[in-house]
Amino acid sequence: AQSVAQPEDQVNVAEGNPLTVKCTYSVSGNPYLFWYVQYPNRGLQFLLKYITGDNLVKGSYGFEAEFNKSQTSFHLKKPSALVSDSALYFCAVRDILYGNNRLAFGKGNQVVVIP
Amino acid sequence: NAGVTQTPKFQVLKTGQSMTLQCAQDMNHNSMYWYRQDPGMGLRLIYYSASEGTTDKGEVPNGYNVSRLNKREFSLRLESAAPSQTSVYFCASSEALGTSGGNEQFFGPGTRLTVL
Numbered sequence: 001a002q003s004v005a006q007p008e009d010q011v012n013v014a015e016g017n018p019l020t021v022k023c024t025y026s027v028s029g030n031p032y033l034f035w036y037v038q039y040p041n042r043g044l045q046f047l048l049k050y051i052t053g054d055n056l057v058k059g060s061y062g063f064e065a066e067f068n069k070s071q072t073s074f075h076l077k078k079p080s081a082l083v084s085d086s087a088l089y090f091c092a093v094r095d096i097l098y099g100n101n102r103l104a105f106g107k108g109n110q111v112v113v114i115p
Numbered sequence: 116n117a118g119v120t121q122t123p124k125f126q127v128l129k130t131g132q133s134m135t136l137q138c139a140q141d142m143n144h145n146s147m148y149w150y151r152q153d154p155g156m157g158l159r160l161i162y163y164s165a166s167e168g169t170t171d172k173g174e175v176p177n178g179y180n181v182s183r184l185n186k187r188e189f190s191l192r193l194e195s196a197a198p199s200q201t202s203v204y205f206c207a208s209s210e211a212l213g214t215s216g217g218n219e220q221f222f223g224p225g226t227r228l229t230v231l
Contacts, residue, residue, distance in 0.1 A: 009155075034219060043119070043205055043222035044158075090157060102173070103220065105150075107157040 002027045002095040006106035014114050019081040021109045023074045023091030032094040033074040034103065035065055039087045047089075050074060061085070081113045116141050119223035121206050127229045128196045136191040136226050138206030146209045147189035148220060149173075149181060151202040158205065164189055196230045203227050 003026045013019050025031055032051055036044040048059025055067045065076045074091060088110055092103040122137045140147065145166045150158040150173075160173030164183040178200060180192045189208075193200060207220040 036222075041225075043224045044207075044220075046219045046221070049219055102148075102160060102163060105158040107155060 002031075002093050002104045004091050004093050004104055004106035006089075006091055006109050008109055009107075010110040010112060012112045012114060013081045015083055016080050019076075019078040019085065019111065019113070021076040021089050021091075021111060023076065023106060024072050025074060025091070025093040026072065027093060027095035029095050031074075033065075033067060034092040034094075035059065035063070035074075035076050036090045036092065037087050038090065038108070044090060047076070081111075083113045083115050086111055086113045118142065119206055119208055119221055121204075121223040121226050123226060124224070125227050127231065128193075129231050130197060132196050133192070133194050134196065134228075135193075136204055136206075136228075137188070138190065138223060139188045140206075140208040140221070141187065142208060142221065143186070144208035144210055144221070145186070146218075147183065148207040148209075149179075149189070149191045150205045150207065151175065151200075152205060152225075153202050161191065161204075196228075198230045201228060201230045 005024045034049045035047040037047055038044045047063050048057050050057045050067045058064045063078050067074050088108045090108045091106045094103050119140045148163040149161040152158050159175045161179050162173055162181040164170045167186045170181050182190045204226045206223040209220040210218040
């Protein structure tokens with residue numbers, strides 16, 4: 001079965017510093033990987049995805065993520081964090097062996113950007 | 116485009132009451148999903164509908180039923196609500212599998228449900 005681990009409950013970072021949110025995955029076949037962000041009292045918003053091709057994927061709001069097959073990781077990064085980046089971040093994976101579009105989500109990471 | 120809409124935004128039920136959560140999308144997506152979000156547990160899939168006329172169970176289907184009314188609408192019904200169903204419920208939709216590979220899901224704003 002497909003699964004995702006987000007090992008840290010909360011990530012604190014000073015404004016202007018680099019931000020990293022970690023994600024590791026487990027699938028039987030090749031993965032499709034996604035990052036979503038959730039602001040308070042809102043639904044999830046899509047940030048970026050890895051399907052195939054370049055391991056470095058660029059997405060919305062200056063975020064990027066690096067796919068590492070050997071480490072089964074897909075960490076989310078931003079070079080310079082903003083206070084407005086404070087939110088809940090979810091990693092998700094779909095195993096292409098499964099004949100549906102079901103995603104497995106991680107538990108989420110709360111990011112707090114300190115002014 | 117409104118995207119994915121959900122009604123109601125908030126609801127309080129007593130144990131044993133029933134209710135239906137409504138979801139509609141205007142993106143002409145084939146697939147629709149219902150999730151629940153609980154603190155520290157991420158999102159868990161309740162039911163999904165790969166296309167109009169089909170529905171399948173997800174991780175946590177017990178206590179819920181769904182109806183894919185048409186391509187736009189996918190409702191979630193609680194027949195006899197229990198306190199364990201207190202949660203935030205999200206509906207999502209996506210393109211059908213195969214149209215562009217990994218298809219991201221688009222989420223509604225959520226329904227916050229409390230069962231007393």
